Amino acid sequence: MYVITGATGNIGSKLIEIMLSKGSKVRAVGRSADKLKPFADKGAEAAIGDLSDSGFLIKTFSNATVVFSMIPPYYTARDFRAYQNEIGASIAEAIQKSGVRYVVNLSSQGGQLPDKTGPIKGLHDQEGRLNKLRDVNILHVRPTYFMENLLMFIPMIKKMNMAGSAIRGDMKFAMIATKDIAKFIAERMEKRDFSGKSVRDILGQRDVSLNEAVQIIGRKIGKPDLKYVQFSYEDAEKGLIGAGLSEDVSKLFIEMSKALNEGLFAVNLIRTPENTTETSINEFADTYAKIYTSG
Numbered sequence: 350m351y352v353i354t355g356a357t358g359n360i361g362s363k364l365i366e367i368m369l370s371k372g373s374k375v376r377a378v379g380r381s382a383d384k385l386k387p388f389a390d391k392g393a394e395a396a397i398g399d400l401s402d403s404g405f406l407i408k409t410f411s412n413a414t415v416v417f418s419m420i421p422p423y424y425t426a427r428d429f430r431a432y433q434n435e436i437g438a439s440i441a442e443a444i445q446k447s448g449v450r451y452v453v454n455l456s457s458q459g460g461q462l463p464d465k466t467g468p469i470k471g472l473h474d475q476e477g478r479l480n481k482l483r484d485v486n487i488l489h490v491r492p493t494y495f496m497e498n499l500l501m502f503i504p505m506i507k508k509m510n511m512a513g514s515a516i517r518g519d520m521k522f523a524m525i526a527t528k529d530i531a532k533f534i535a536e537r538m539e540k541r542d543f544s545g546k547s548v549r550d551i552l553g554q555r556d557v558s559l560n561e562a563v564q565i566i567g568r569k570i571g572k573p574d575l576k577y578v579q580f581s582y583e584d585a586e587k588g589l590i591g592a593g594l595s596e597d598v599s600k601l602f603i604e605m606s607k608a609l610n611e612g613l614f615a616v617n618l619i620r621t622p623e624n625t626t627e628t629s630i631n632e633f634a635d636t637y638a639k640i641y642t643s644g
């Protein structure tokens with residue numbers, strides 16, 4: 350039995366599709382029966398509950414061969430780090446008490462850093478929390494910046510004919526499609542080729558700058574002159590708050606952008622066949638164009 354948290358999200362939904370297509374038994378964890386129904390219709394068991402409820406999670410993780418764990422985003426949290434700690438502790442307790450022997454935990458590039466990385470600090474803390482657990486093999490997967498983050502530019506492109514954020518436009522950094530993350534995690538869950546507590550980085554197909562990514566996307570959506578603009582940290586923070594994120598989450602995102610701009614993570618990494626995945630920014634831009642035109 351493969352237990353998958355964040356089941357209706359970017360990674361979880363793709364992971365479940367891969368597992369179901371192979372005829373594997375899947376337990377999909379989420380808060381909404383309606384959103385889990387498409388997976389239940391294809392044969393997955395739906396586990397409906399909140400990740401902060403450790404009693405629910407102990408039951409949900411029981412008899413799992415392997416669990417995929419994550420701390421989901423909560424963009425309107427008043428205190429995001431407290432939320433991350435609450436969910437993280439609940440997951441850790443359930444792993445220990447359920448007796449599951451294998452866990453693939455979603456972390457991030459920058460997960461090795463204790464500070465200055467915004468929301469990634471919570472994933473660093475979670476790695477440490479899980480590393481203290483006994484009698485369980487835990488693999489922390491550290492993917493880089495998701496190509497899907499670029500979808501947040503759609504309203505701005507439609508309204509203002511430009512794309513922008515606090516991240517530098519000219520800096521190349523590692524970017525990955527979430528379908529590649531799901532494929533990588535599915536392989537690890539099936540092979541269980543990890544023991545003790547370990548880490549794997551995944552860096553996407555190549556490093557890309559936001560100037561280039563936006564140019565490629567612009568061509569695919571019929572806006573060949575589309576440009577990326579770097580906003581000041583102050584303006585970007587106001588923009589995030591205006592888009593509905595809490596003040597706390599907006600501050601943390603700006604801290605993460607600064608860390609990226611200063612090269613603290615996801616920049617100048619050594620690529621190997623093991624940490625490089627297949628989907629190119631060009632291929633992702635085709636998916637982007639479909640979402641752009643359908644929305």
Ligand SMILES: NC(=O)c1ccc[n+]([C@@H]2O[C@H](COP(=O)([O-])OP(=O)(O)OC[C@H]3O[C@@H](n4cnc5c(N)ncnc54)[C@H](OP(=O)(O)O)[C@@H]3O)[C@@H](O)[C@H]2O)c1
Binds near residue numbers: 355494
């Ligand atoms: N974006 C990046 O560039 C990046 C890079 C590296 C790592 N990461 C990490 O990746 C993770 C996000 O992955 P993702 O994009 O696949 O997630 P996602 O698309 O935001 O999906 C998360 C899912 O978790 C479920 N969920 C949310 N709160 C929950 C709760 N309290 N209890 C139970 N389920 C809950 C939600 O489903 P329901 O609403 O149906 O419950 C949601 O569909 C985060 O930990 C982030 O830090 C992100």
